[in-house]
Amino acid sequence: MSIETKYVVKVYPSPKPKRIPKIVSQELKGSAGPKAIARMKKESVDCPLVKAEVGFLVCFACPSFIRRVSGEVHCAGVQPPPKEWLI
Numbered sequence: 001m002s003i004e005t006k007y008v009v010k011v012y013p014s015p016k017p018k019r020i021p022k023i024v025s026q027e028l029k030g031s032a033g034p035k036a037i038a039r040m041k042k043e044s045v046d047c048p049l050v051k052a053e054v055g056f057l058v059c060f061a062c063p064s065f066i067r068r069v070s071g072e073v074h075c076a077g078v079q080p081p082p083k084e085w086l087i
């Protein structure tokens, strides 16, 4: 069964990057190089579920994240990221 994209959300460089909780950075360590992670730390999305700016790495680790293509996140829109990630 494939997961359907409900929202296409633009990724943008944040003027004031959101803090990323340690648990999220640790979880993503294996999935991208340190340089890419450092760059992605400064990016955000305007999450349609949280209805606010969310750091891209939090979005990347979110249960609704499907993929990132050409600077856009395909979001399943089923579940927002855990509240404790939104610091």
Ligand code: SF4
Pocket (backbone or CB within 6 Å): 009, 045, 046, 047, 048, 049, 050, 054, 058, 059, 060, 062, 063, 064, 065, 066, 073, 074, 075, 076, 077, 078, 079, 080, 081
């Ligand atoms: S994947 Fe999660 S954080 Fe990203 S836009 Fe969708 S609900 Fe928001």
